[in-house]
Every structure is written in C-alpha cells, then in structure tokens.
Amino acid sequence: MIEQLFSLLKKMPEYTGALESLRQGDNVAITGIGQINRSHILAGLSRELKKPMVLLCQDDMAARRLQEELKGFLEEDAPILPGRDLTLYDAAVVSRSWEQKRLRQLYDLAEGRTPIQIMSWESLSLRTMPPAVLKAASFRLEIGREYPMDDLTSRLVAAGYSRCGMVEGPGQFALRGGILDIFSPANDQPIRAEFFGDELDTMGYFDPQTQRRNENAECVTILPVGETQPGLHPRGIGGLCHDITNLIARQKRRKNVNEPLVTTLTRDLEKYENNLHNPASDRYMALIYPEMATAADYIPENALVVLCDQSSLHRAARSRSDEMGMQLDSLLQAGLVAGELCDYV
Template identity: 30%
Template sequence: MVFFSYIRMHKLLTLPKPSAKQTWQQLHGSSLMLAIVEYAKTYPGVYLCLAPDNQTALRLYDELPFFLDKDCSIESLFFPDWETLPYDTFSPHQDIISTRLTTLNRLQLAKNAIVITSVSTLMHRLCPPQFLTRFSCMLRLNQTLNIQDFRLNLTNAGYFHVENVLEHGEYALRGAIIDVFPMGSAYPFRIELFDDEIDSLRQFDPETQRTINKLQQINILPAREFPLDEAGIALFRQQYRTMFPGNPTQSVLYEAISQQQLPNGIEYYLPLFFEQTATLLDYLPPAATVYAIENIHDKSTQFWQEIMQRFEQKRYDITRPLLA
C-alpha cells in the first residue's frame, strides 16, 4: 500500500523498541491498529490485543486486514466470545466454537500473528493445548482408514451423526462415503474410500453437493472444547460427584453426559472434563506481547460482578448446580 510505504519511508510513525512495559497515547480511531501492525512488521512475533468489550474487539479485527499488505506474513486471528451470559442454559453457536478452536490451533504454531479478543473472553477457562493435539487428526490421500474407528473418533471429538451435513461439527456416513464438516473449514469435506483406503478427498457445497476443491490432505479439529470419550466422561462424572453433594442422578447434566449427550449450556462445566484447564495466555509463546486497550481493569471487574450476580440468581436450581 502506497500510503503505508510513505509512512515508513518518511518515518512519520516512530516505533519504540520492545520493553517490559510501554504506554501508547493519542492513538485515535484506526490509528491504534495501524500502530500495532507497523510494530508487528518491525518486530515480528505474536501479539495479543485485549479489547475492553466484544464490540471493540470485533471492530479492531475488522480494521486489521486494511493495514496488512498482500505479501505481509502477519497472521490475523480472532478469538470470539461465546456470546452467552454466565451460566446460560443454552450453548454457543457452532460457528463460534469453530472460530475459537481454529484460533487456538493456529496459535500453537504461530510465529508472527496478531490475535484479538476481549478481556471478558480472556477470563474464561479453556481446554489445555494437549487436548487439541489429542483429538485432532490429519487425513491424506491413499491413507488407510477404518470407518468404524474413524466414526468412533469423530463421536469422541464431539461430532454429531446426521443424515446430511449442514453445520460445523456434523458428519454423515453412507457406505464408503464419509461427509464431515470440520471446525475451521468454510465447507464440509467428502471422504471416499476404496476398500479401506482413502481414494478421494473433496471439499463440497452442502446445498448443491457440487465439488469445490480436490484435496491431498485435510485436518479435522475436535468439534467441542472438551472431550466426549470414555475417559473424559468418567472424569466429568468423578469431578461432578466431588464438587456437588447429593444424588447426581437428579441432575440432567450428569445424566446427559453419562450417555454421551450434550445438554445446553454444558460449556460452563468445562473444568469438570479436565484435570487442569488453561487460558488463552497458555497458548501464547513466552515472548508474546500483550496490548491492553483502554481501561480493561474496570471492564474485568465489571464482568466479574456480572458473574457473581448471575451465580446468585441461578444457584438454587438443584438439578443444575453451578460451578463457583
């Protein structure tokens, strides 16, 4: 872009060198994102932009592509909020989960990236990085694939079996043809087998069924932010009984998970599926830079108060006890 080349050539934007802590001021409108991008070009690395709220985070992410040159190596990532209230009894849309899991996966390999999120989203507990490694799989053309084992792996990773795939996190099985809509993919994949060997990998339009691309390999991420295999369910049951007194069979959550079903709002019980959880910061390299935009301290305090208020409102439902 000529304008940004002019800025760099004439040094109209003076960038400080990395240090333990810096304060940037008088960056109005889109000039903040311009400064962040120019800084990332000068000092390559992973940068986390913490916005005060979800609306600001989305605005910053929308501004980001405008300042990236076509040949720029900076990866732009967005980690969205669940868009649910604390302790809600419905789950986030699968497209949101898709974006979140894709960002977490790409962050583990990122060398030069800008990731944008809100401070309230940062405060949520996440699946540990090893979860993604364990429940992801790479399929290649001519690879041997056992249909029943693959189907079990998809179920354990949170995929739903349907007649026709339309949304992220679904798969369909018809003879030697497997359709799967992985998280992070714009379109579903069709896997065609010849005996037990992958004969064709295609990306297709779920409405027209027409092939979009023929592929050599595909990567399939888990469909949820927690496991649904036997070990994950057993750990959930064990920790549920430890955390909540009384008869667990009176809980719709406990009974549903025991049967490998997904009740609405199960995301707020994510810590019960893991021995140890993580935060978004655990996915960043040690030398990552964090931008705290505006007064995120007040916003984080406000969000914590909202959590406490919601807890008080919903804590008396014995069929759905809350994690404190």
C-alpha cells in the same frame, strides 16, 4: 502508498526506540497518540518484529473499532476472537457457532498461523478447552495415509460429532460404504473423503446444499465441535459419569441437601449414561477439563501482547468478574450448577 507510510515510521525516533526495546525483550508503554496513529504503529511493529501479536481490548466494540482501523495497514483483516455465553441453563437446542469460531481461531493462534489476533477481555478470560486437549482431539486427514474407520468414527464421536444420513452443517459426519463426509469447524465447507480399505484415496470439499464436490484437497484439519465435549474427559464419558455420581453422593451426605441441585445432577447423569446429548455440558467443564485454561494459554511464547488502554482493561476485568459472580449466584440458588464447579474465569 502503504510502503511510504511504513517508511515514515522508521524516521520517527520514538518508534525506532520502542522497536529496539521490544527486540531486546523490554516492556514498552506508548502514550499520547491518536487511534489511527496507534494502528499505524502496531502494523509497523508487526512487520518489523515478525512475531505473533495479540491486541487486547476492553470489549467487543473496542475490538471491532481497532480491527477497522488496522484494515488500511494490513493485507488481511486481523481476526477478533469472539466471546460466548456459557450454557448453564437447561435448553433443548444450543447454537455452537461462536464456540466453533473460537476453537478455529485458538487452534490457528497456537499453531502460529495468526500474525495479529484481536481479543476482548471477555473472550480472553473465559474458561475454555486446554491447548493440550484441543491438540490431542484435533487431527489431520491426508491422502495416502491409512485410517482404520472404527478408530476414525470413535474420534469424531468423542470430539462431539453426530452421525447423520447427510451432512448439512458443522459438527456432523456421514459414512456410506467407503465414503466419509465430515463438516469440521476448521473449514468453511464439509469434506468428502473416499477410502480404499483403510487408505485415504481421494478427498475434496463439497457444497452441503447441492452435495456436489467443488474443490480437491490433499490435507484437512478436523477440530472438535465445541469447547465443552464430555467425551474428552480424561477417562471418557464413563469417567465423567463416575465424577458426577460422586458429586451427587457428596451432596446427599450434607446436613442440608440441595434437592434442586441433586435433581439437576441426576438428570444430567442419566443423559450421559444413555449417550444422550446434554446442551448444558458447560456445567461440568471443571470435571471434563481438570486443568484451568483460557485463551491466554493459547498465546505463543514469543508473541507480543499489547494492552490497548490499560485502565479500561482493569475496569473491564472488574465488571466481568462482578457480572459472572451475579450470574453464578442466581444459578446456584436455582440448583443448576454445583458450587465446586463454578471456576469459569
């Protein structure tokens, strides 16, 4: 049935004309079609062009609707890149689940593993970890290769992992003798790696509740725990502390000192100097990653980018900018963020 539907597309001159124009690198506008026909055409273009495709929608609701429409034409669901809320307020505990899903999808997109990626304007436009940083902070474990344990644990800590006695959730690792357990956001289950000296001897996934190994693995990918990792500052935690110290000094030299902001910066600085977790590290994203980057920077150069309802996207962009501006104004007045670090979209 599916093959018949795609065969019908090839008999439509409008479709074949658009396909040929895209092959030549031209921009194409397709208008006046229903939603189900839109999904049919998009799936057909993906099959024929054999290149990554990014579908940009105005919001999450439109993204979910498009994903549902595409199900009848694809072997696997097209993933939707989730948005996330920046943690700029003080908080005791913060869930990183949305960030981890984002990093996993962004990594796969950059690696060319995602045939069709759906994004909302919000998920596309929000500042994130630059692709070069994600690539450098990620690594693979392969059986038969050597990994000095001190270097390995240092990389895990810099990527935001916390050491514990028993791994139960993403972002944790445990080391017992020559056995290293890691729960990477790249995987649905944690991995147990057994070493003989520095050589990785065996490896397999295990159930975090029963701690029983259930599937062998030859190679696994380890990703950072979240999008804003202080340890990934170009000069490490020490470099971030230096930058915050300079920021405090500049604030104190002002004629009208913003005392609430100085208090916030000083408190955060003390956390970093004492290797304590700071859930509000998003405040310092511009210091940790001097290069501005969004999900758009992860889109492969050969990808076909589809703007689904361009006028709605323009409205979504304006609305998102206004909303972020109002939020940042409130935070600035409360002394919770520094004005020079507010470049988030």
